[in-house]
Amino acid sequence: MxxxxxxxxxxxxxxxxxxxxxxxxxxxxxxxxxxxxxxxxxxxxxxxxxxxxxxxxxxxxxxxxxxxxxxxxSDMQHYAQLRAAGDTTVSDRLTMLRDHRQNLAESIRSLRRNAAALDKKIKHYETLLAEQPEMDTPS
Amino acid sequence: MxxxxxxxxxxxxxxxxxxxxxxxxxxxxxxxxxxxxxxxxxxxxxxxxxxxxxxxxxxxxxxxxxxxxxxxxSDMQHYAQLRAAGDTTVSDRLTMLRDHRQNLAESIRSLRRNAAALDKKIKHYETLLAEQPEMDTPS
DNA sequence: GTAAAACTTGGAGTGTGCTCCAGGTCAAAC
DNA sequence: GTTTGACCTGGAGCACACTCCAAGTTTTAC
CATH class of the missing domain: 1.10.1660.10 (Multidrug-efflux Transporter Regulator; Chain: A; Domain 2)
Structure with a gap:
């Protein structure tokens, strides 16, 4: 401008x-x-x-x-429009950022839950492999 | 069939x-x-x-x-094929899961960095609003 | 037994976020 | 001043992950 x-x-x-x-x-x-x-x-x-x-x-x-x-x-477009509209939109932008921040917190939590479940699965496979280290040599 | x-x-x-x-x-x-x-x-x-x-x-x-x-x-397809192929693919599956787990850890770290930066921006806006609480009433 | 609701298949269509292209203009290096 | 590479625009095309559809069959409820 x-x-x-x-x-x-x-x-x-x-x-x-x-x-x-x-x-x-x-x-x-x-x-x-x-x-x-x-x-x-x-x-x-x-x-x-x-x-x-x-x-x-x-x-x-x-x-x-x-x-x-x-x-x-499309949300970024909305944010960009608010920004272009000037200082009177600061509180709207703040609202958008807070909402986004909350969604982000939730998706981080969800990823961490899934990561924990993956860790369990990985440990399960590790145990399996430790018990039957080589499949190539039949008994 | x-x-x-x-x-x-x-x-x-x-x-x-x-x-x-x-x-x-x-x-x-x-x-x-x-x-x-x-x-x-x-x-x-x-x-x-x-x-x-x-x-x-x-x-x-x-x-x-x-x-x-x-x-x-496509990665899930690959994993599913390994699974369908039976027990001999356990170590390949484990490798896939470990890789995926590492990518996940990195993307969680990245999200947390971005979340911190967002928090700063939010605080900045909050300060702005606290200083000029009402734009409706010009001086 | 029959009508309505749920299910089947193969294939076409959709929204998102780019990515590529043609045909032309501009800038940098020599 | 000319060549080479970077840039411009409008518009088409693409990969991904679904989503919808038509035309027909099966199941469920009565």
């Missing part, structure tokens, strides 16, 4: 390939996120090529955190 | 709808899993309708655990 669209001063201004490198996303995915409205329109060179500012990077990294914790694209 | 397939005695023998109810999977998904080879062919009535035995239920529940911890269908 600087000017119409010009690049602000002398910020780092990374190319899409550099951002891809740093985030682990592909250039295609970066363009897809922008099209999908997860990212506000990135500043361009006079030749219409994207140049990412440090703030864009930070926002991308936040989005990645949401993604890695299982937030859907 | 029935026989070679008859129902064993007087086991519980649940219908597909009952298994769907108990596992939370849809009947379509249960049939899909069977077609995909995640489940061995389920016993049938003389009229060709599926009747699930207790062992089928137990296997399904194990599959669900793998699924919930992020194992792909």
């Amino acid at each position: 600087t000017d119409g669209n010009a690049l602000p001063q002398r910020e780092p201004a990374l190319t899409i390939a550099q951002v891809a490198e740093q985030t682990g996303l592909s250039p295609d995915t970066l363009r897809y996120y922008e099209r999908a409205g997860l990212i506000e329109r990135i500043g361009r060179t006079t030749g219409n090529q994207r140049r990412y500012a440090a703030a864009d990077l930070a926002w991308l990294e936040f989005l990645l955190r949401l993604r890695e914790t299982g937030m859907s694209i | 029935t026989d070679g397939n008859a129902l064993p005695q007087r086991e519980p023998a649940l219908t597909i709808a009952q298994v769907a109810e108990q596992t939370g999977l849809s009947p379509d998904t249960l049939r899909y899993y069977e077609r995909a080879g995640l489940i061995e062919r389920i016993g049938r009535t003389t009229g060709n309708q599926r009747r699930y035995a207790a062992a089928d239920l137990a296997w399904l529940e194990f599959l669900l655990r793998l699924r919930e911890t992020g194992m792909s269908i």
